[in-house]
Amino acid sequence: MTTIKLHENTSATPEQFIAALTDFGPGRAELFGNSADKYLQVHDRGKTQADVTEGSSGVWERLHYDWSNPRHVVLTTTDSNAWGRNSGHTYDLSVNPDGTTTVDYTAVREGKNLRGRLLEVVVASIGKSVLVKAFHNSVKVIEARAKAHKAAE
Template identity: 70%
Template sequence: MTTIRMHANTRVTPEEFVAALTDFGPERSKLFGNSDNAYLEVHARDDHHADVTEGSGGVWERLWYDWSNPQHVVLTTTASNAWGRASGHTYDLARRANGTTDIDYVVVREGKNLRGWFLGAVLATVGRSVLTKAFRNSVSAIEARKEVRS
């Protein structure tokens, strides 16, 4: 199993970040590069949860989004063509006195087949920097979205 921990500080509020994270509209791929619109399917959604399939590059996962605690958002993998059920994503958001938000992001990848084991090994080594860059790009895109809407 591969666990990757990332951190960012951003000018968006926790509420703005969660709103972007849970926006499953056609602009999603502009915010989250690993969520190609061709894979995106919202199966169910309410005020604090969503059941969504997303992915890119031939790898998809069905995720149960839970943002009932907006400072601790959990995405649990419920099905995937590569990842086991111990896989998922966690975002911990902390508002700072200076108006910024700290984001601690953890990705857990448990390969469930040869593809998943291989990708997990890649993520644990050279892929870590690619995933970190994608996270930072998402944070920057969410900041840019805020500036456009302001």
């Protein structure tokens, strides 16, 4: 099992970050590169939870999203063609005295088959830099979206 922890600061509020994270509409890949529209399927969505399948490049996972705690969002893998049930993502959001938000992101990857175990090795080695870049880009796009929304008000 591979665990990767990343950290970013953003001018987006926790509410704006969660709104983007739980926007399962078309164009999601602009926010999250590993969520191609052709894989995206919302099975169920409630006020603070969702059951969503997403993925890209032949790898998909079904995730249970739980944002009932607005400072600790948990995405639990419930099914995948590569990742085991110990896989998932967490986002811990904290507001700083200057009004910015700190986002601590943890990705856990457990390969459930040969393909998943090979991907796990890639993620643990050279793949970490790809995740760092993707996470940074997601945070910047969310931040820009929040600024544009504020300007439109």
